[in-house]
Amino acid sequence: xxxxxxxxxxxxxxxxxxxxxxxxxxxxxxxxxxxxxxxxxxxxxxxxxxxxxxxxxxxxxxxxxxxxxxxxxxxxxxxxxxxxxxxxxxxxxxxxxxxxxxxxxxxxxxxxxxxxxxxxxxxxxxxxxxxxxxxxxxxxxxxxxxxxx
Numbered sequence: 001x002x003x004x005x006x007x008x009x010x011x012x013x014x015x016x017x018x019x020x021x022x023x024x025x026x027x028x029x030x031x032x033x034x035x036x037x038x039x040x041x042x043x044x045x046x047x048x049x050x051x052x053x054x055x056x057x058x059x060x061x062x063x064x065x066x067x068x069x070x071x072x073x074x075x076x077x078x079x080x081x082x083x084x085x086x087x088x089x090x091x092x093x094x095x096x097x098x099x100x101x102x103x104x105x106x107x108x109x110x111x112x113x114x115x116x117x118x119x120x121x122x123x124x125x126x127x128x129x130x131x132x133x134x135x136x137x138x139x140x141x142x143x144x145x146x147x148x149x
Contacts, residue, residue: 029089068080
């Protein structure tokens with residue numbers, strides 16, 4: 001079944017998922033944050049088929065999430081680097097990580113941890129905050145759809 005494009009959707013979530021909504025793309029972005037830059041490194045670390053990796057990388061480059069750059073070691077290879085648009089996905093990756101920590105691991109089960117570079121402390125929980133500093137939840141927010149006032 002062919003996937004329907006959401007690139008013209010009026011919902012920002014739908015458009016975002018059109019670009020990065022499959023697990024491979026998000027795992028590629030996650031690994032790019034961890035310093036992975038070469039095709040072979042992505043392929044080895046993720047264990048995904050080369051044709052799927054190639055397609056996902058091409059899509060992420062086409063949408064400006066990654067860019068190809070000359071290899072940092074001066075070789076003839078190209079590497080993939082996060083763009084500013086790609087680096088802006090950091091809170092999305094952190095949010096997914098924190099949700100997974102909360103709901104997908106048993107108490108005491110070990111998992112990787114995101115820590116601050118300075119001091120090695122686990123990063124604080126992310127919470128959306130309102131203009132007055134209050135925590136935001138589905139109970140105190142709403143979506144204003146196109147055409148609504």
